[in-house]
Amino acid sequence: MIDPALLYGLTGAAVVGLGLYGFLSLRHLLRRVLAFNVVGSGIFLMFGAAGYRGAVAEGTAGADPVPQALIITGIVVALAATALAVGLILAHARATGRRTLPEDDT
Amino acid sequence: MIPGDGAGGALMATVALPLAGSLLAVVLGRHGAxxxxxxxLGVGAAVAVLAAQVAGGGVLRVDLGGWAPPLGIALMADGLAVAFLGLGAVVMAAVVAQAAALFSTRGGESRAGYGFWPLVMVLWAALNLTFLSRDLFNLYVALELLTLGAVALVAIGGQAGPLAAALRYMVFALMGSLLYLLGAVLLYAAHGTLDIDLLAIRAQPAPPDLVAAGLITAGLAVKTALFPFHAWLPPAHAGAPAPASAVLSALVPKGSFFILWRLWFEAMPDLAAPPVLTLLAGLGGAAVIYGSALALMQGRLKMIVAYSTVAQLGYLFLVFPLAGGAGAAQPWEASAWTGTAFQALSHGLAKAAMFLAAGLFVMAVGHDRLEGLRGLARTMPMAVFGFGLAAVALLGLPPSGGFTAKYLVMTAAFASGQVVWAGVLVVGGLLAAGYLYRPMAALFADAAPGPLTPVPRRLQALPLLLAGLAIGLGVASDAPITFLAIGRPDAAAEGL
Amino acid sequence: MAALPILILATALVPAAITFFLPQAAHGVRNGLNLGGATAKVALVVWMLVEVAAGAAFETRIPLAPGLFLLLRVDALALLFLALSAALWLLTTVYAIAYFRGKPDQSRFFGFFGLCVAATTGIAMSGTLISFFVFFEMLTLATWPLVVHKQDRASLDAGRLYLGCALPAGAALLVAIIWLESAAGPVAFTEATDLDALAPWAQRAIFALFVAGLGVKAALVPLHGWLPAAMAAPAPVSALLHAVAVVKAGAFGIVRVVFDVFGIDRVAALGVGLPLAALASVTIVWGSLRALQQREIKKRLAFSTVSQVSYIVLGVALIGPAAVTGGLVHLIHQGVTKITLFFCAGIYDERAGVKRIEGLDGLGPRMPVTSACFSLGALGMIGLPPMAGFVSKVYLGLGGLQSGAPWVLGVLAVSSLLNAAYFLPLLYRLWALPPAAAQPDEQVWGLLAPTVVTAAAALLSGVVAAWAISPLGLASLIVERDYLR
Structure with a gap:
């Protein structure tokens, strides 16, 4: 059976890849913010897997608590960034009626 | 060491005071100024105390909550960190003074008037944390806070142009954050710690660490607006209100560069392979040339000054091949290292002076197109003189901090035989003369300026004061250089 | 007294720094400060002369960074330049106060004027290459606001050309200095540096960079273009540029590089002296030819400066004792003679509205004092005995023969003929043509007195050249003591 930590890690990497693709290819600003959150989730998944693997390698029961603390902090930071970004997108849309950056207009 | 006992107090205060002030400003609303x-005042005093402590007793370390790494987070004040804290305190004091006048004349009831104070103080707290923290994840949080504050400051006016600039900044910055975070995760997975000093022991010059370091470096390079990731910077810095521009241009990119510096010189010095270092410096050189060339083509003063930031930040990256990697053991390492620190400090002071002066010109004539500045040398001599002195520092002409920086880095370039970086310094200096000459000539042109809003003399004194400090850094650079060396890894006693 | 060099710097720096913040109306304070500073400087330099004659040495070190410090050191050559700049600064200040009466932006002018003089003083006293560079660049910057002082189109164009030439030159100089010092260590002017760590081609390249960097200020062809354009500046600025500060700083720097950085033996071994002498000769002839074509008085004088300053470079490049003496003494002679001519040109412009040479017709009897001084200056430039310029040319010619370069005599002869060709018509217009109808009033003592003093100096330093305390005596002393032991 595949090692669960490895599974988590690989899934995380796949999510990161998916999100990065979206972040770079999408023009709609709201979608880009969502893509940012997808990448963030992927990274946190990998982080959790790293903590689990680290604990197993050291032979301690349960997971290394540090990554969990860091993940929670990271989620809060990402939330703040998302809130600001959405606020800016709304203000920008109100001021210009656009959903994209000027250079991305087609 | 436990925070709260005397020695760590000043160190903690540099972060805690602005953070508390930020919350207080939200509550008190119109009394933000x-x-x-x-x-x-408080942070200034704290930095002064901290500087005295570090000068007297050497490097100061504080383990937060009494927990030592790898479980806890360490803060450390060495010469370099305190010097940057000092830069921040000086620039912020001037910015606060100008912004107070600016937002009071426009009526403190505006959204910008309310929003500016909490944002600028949260940004300041994040910046100071960036300079002090020894933990890569803690640094990530500080960097995010710094970026979010900066983005919000760009958008504070609410017009369409700056909003778009802020969004573009945001997109780049989020990208940079993700890269950084990914690198940090890889490092943690490999070594089980993100503490800089522990990483220095555990890091291996092997592919996993190289990939991690590469990701972190790329993320930080985006946030430092290194060529070719610079596109977001000029419109963002030029679009913000002048006091905010001063903070954004003089201080914010220094934060991400500072982490880059800690990473390559302290966390993983053995990892630095020549191609990587040369690539970083090459991009820096390209930024110098490309940023300067674009600055030459701008028609608005604030855009010129903003593109100049792209170019001036490029100089900082020349330090990597000169002082990093195998260069670290060489006699010229100290020159390159100190010179680059000086470039960062001198640029911070001079650039803040320029943006504050530009803000006063905008206050007087209502816009910042070059042709509108004609004749201001007669009506606002002090601000123009300040702008001129700042230009001297940016050009790296003696006697200024910029000259000391250029001399030291160029000496290192010649001593190491990497003459090409000396060429970058020379060409960059001449291009800077070109793009700064245009506003100077406009200011000195003989034209009766149109209707002017009078600008009080005490506001004109602020840019002059900052530019004077940038010059003074070169006139009396002995003491700062000695101070910078406190706690430097492998400090070669004398250098060249 | 070790602080004397710093005090001398301060006599110019402190009044300048205060002057910037004075309101336009504070005439008394401003004039008092600047005259006081200039007088104090002359007094201090005289004191220093006495002390040095008694065997004292002055050396002050101001640390900037590890391995980087400003060294102020006074040797005989420094003293020569110092004495010139101190004396002429005092006279120019008197002149400028009278010249600017009733004109705007006086605080800005006198502030940068003082900075300029401080930079020149620093150049004179610099004991190391880096100190020299610091003051040299300070001079570049402090001069720009003076050149564009009138703030009109022509001034701004001149200012742009000036910076466009001077800043790349500064960059070339910095590269030369750092290249040199990275191989040879810090270069002080006490003895010729050991450059053997560098390949001969590198040494030649560095020498060329030095000449290019300094040659812009010394107005060597083809780097001279900014100087005639800078004539758009007010007359006291021209006087300062041509006689005391900028042009002299370039020539002085070349003297330092040849004698105190490379040393005459190395210059001879590298074979770079002759090309430099040739370049100087081309400049001498070309400047004179161009002067001949000018119809504006100040432009004609400017091209004359291009030509005359290269006498200094020529003398130094020839290396023989007589030639070097001739070059060094010309530093003084050209200074006092040319400043006289510019003072006069300023008076013609201010009091009679005459800018072009046609306007001089018959002006001699109407403005007798000015015209007499102008004539003395012109004759000095031509090199008529017993004027100062004659002494310089005799020594240069002798030096050419001593150094095995008899063609120098030809250069001098051609140059003197050309000098005569562009100055004698002016004298003819002044004195021989029927008196002009206008009755201009030249009786402004603030303008006249300095002019008379410099004209007298231009005459006297030739007449008393044989005395030990004359400029020639000093120059001979420097050559004997320091360079050709």
Whole structure:
């Protein structure tokens, strides 16, 4: 059976890849913010897997608590960034009626 | 060491005071300016105390909550960190003074008037944390806070142009954050710690660490607006209100560069392979040339000054091949290292002076197109003189901090035989003369300026004061250089 | 007294720094400060002369960074330049106060004027290459606001050309200095540096960079273009540029590089002296030819400066004792003679509205004092005995023969003929043509007195050249003591 930590890690990497693709290819600003959150989730998944693997390698029961603390902090930071970004997108849309950056207009 | 006992107090205060001030400014609303003034005084005093402590007793370390790494987070004040804290305190004090006048004349009831104070103080707290923290994840949080504050400051006016600039900044910055975070995760997975000093022991010059370091470096390079990731910077810095521009241009990119510096010189010095270092410096050189060339083509003063930031930040990256990797053991390492620190400090002071002066010109004529500045040398001599002195520092002409920096880095370039970086310095200096000459000539042109809003003399004194400090850094650079060397890894005693 | 060099710097720096913040109306304070500073400087330099004659040495070190410090050191050559700049600064200040009466932006002018003089003083006293560079660049910057002082189109164009030439030159100089010092260590002017760590081609390249960097200020062809354009500046600025500060700083720097950085033996071994002498000769002839074509008085004088300053470079490049003496003494002679001519040109412009040479017709009897001084200056430039310029040319010619370069005599002869060709018509217009109808008033003592003093100096330093305390005596002393032991 595949090692669960490895599974988590690989899934995380796949999510990161998916999100990065979206972040770079999408023009709609709201979608880009969502893509940012997808990448963030992927990274946190990998982080959790790293903590689990680290604990197993050291032979301690349960997971290394540090990554969990860091993940929670990271989620809060990402939330703040998302809130600001959405606020800016709304203000920008109100001021210009656009959903994209000027250079991305087609 | 436990925070709160005397020695760590000043160190903690540099972060805690602006953070508390930020919250207080939200609560007190229209009294934000007074809160910021108090915080500026407090942080100034704290930095002074900290500088005295570090000068007297060497590097100061504080383990937060009494927990030592790898479980806890360490803060450390060495010469370099305190010097940058000092830069921040000086620039912020001037910015607070100008912003107080600016937002009071426009009526403190505006959204910008309310929003500016909490944002600028949260940004300041994040910046100071960036300079002090020894933990890569803690640094990530500080960097995010710094970026979010900066983005919000760009958008504070609410017009369409700056909003778009802020969004573009945001997109780049989020990208940079993700890269950084990914690198940090890889490092943690490999070594089980993100503490800089522990990483220095555990890091291996092997592919996993190289990939991690590469990701972190790329993320930080985006946030430092290194060529070719610079596109977001000029419109963002030029679009913000002048006091905010001063903070954004003089201080914010220094934060991400500072982490880059800690990473390559302290966390993983053995990892630095020549191609990587040369690539970084090459991009820096390209930034110098490309940023300067674009600055030459701008028609608005604030855009010129903003593109100049792209170019001036490029100089900082020349340090990597000169002082990093195998260069670290060489006699010229100290010259390159100190010279680059000086470039960062001198640029911070001079650039803040320029943006504050530009803000005063905008206050007087209502816009910042070059042709509108004609004749201001007669009506606002002090601000123009300040702008001129700042230009001298940016050009790296003696006697200024910029010259000391250029001399030291160029000496290192010749001593190491990497003459091409000396060429970058020379060409960059001449291009800078070109793009700064245009506003100077406009200011000195003989034209009766149109209707002017009078600008009080005490506001004109601020850019002059900052530019004077940038010059003074070169006139009396002996003491700062000695101070910078406190706690430097492998400090070669004398250098060249 | 070790602080004397710093005090001398301060006599110019402190009044300048205060002057910037004075309101336009504070005439008394401003004039008092600047005259006081200039007088104090002359007094201090005289004191220093006495002390040095008694065997004292002055050396002050101001640290900037590890391995980087400003060294102020006074040797005989420094003293020569110092004495010139101190004396002429005092006279120019008197002149400028009278010249600017009733004109705007006086605080800005006198502030930068003082900075300029401080930079020149620093150049004179610099004991190391880096100190020299610091003051040299300070001079570049402090001069720009003076050149564009009138703030009109022509001034701004001149200012742009000036910076466009001077800043790349500064960059070339910095590269030369750092290249040199990275191989040879810090270069002080006490003895010729050991450059053997560098390949001969590198040494030649560095020498060329030095000449290019300094040659812009010394107005060597083809780097001279900014100087005639800078004539758009007010007359006291021209006087300062041509006689005391900028042009002299370039020539002085070349003297330092040849004698105190490379040393005459190395210059001879590298074979770079002759090309430099040739370049100087081309400049001498070309400047004179161009002067001949000018119809504006100040432009004609400017091209004359291009030509005359290269006498200094020529003398130094020839290396023989007589030639070097001739070059060094010309530093003084050209200074006092040319400043006289510019003072006069300023008076013609201010009091009679005459800018072009046609306007001089018959002006001699109407403005007798000015015209007499102008004539003395012109004759000095031509090199008529017993004027100062004659002494310089005799020594240069002798030096050419001593150094095995008899063609120098030809250069001098051609140059003197050309000098005569562009100055004698002016004298003819002044004195021989029927008196002009206008009755201009030249009786402004603030303008006249300095002019008379410099004209007298231009005459006297030739007449008393044989005395030990004359400029020639000093120059001979420097050559004997320091360079050709």
């Amino acid at each position: 007074q809160v910021a003034g108090g915080v500026a």
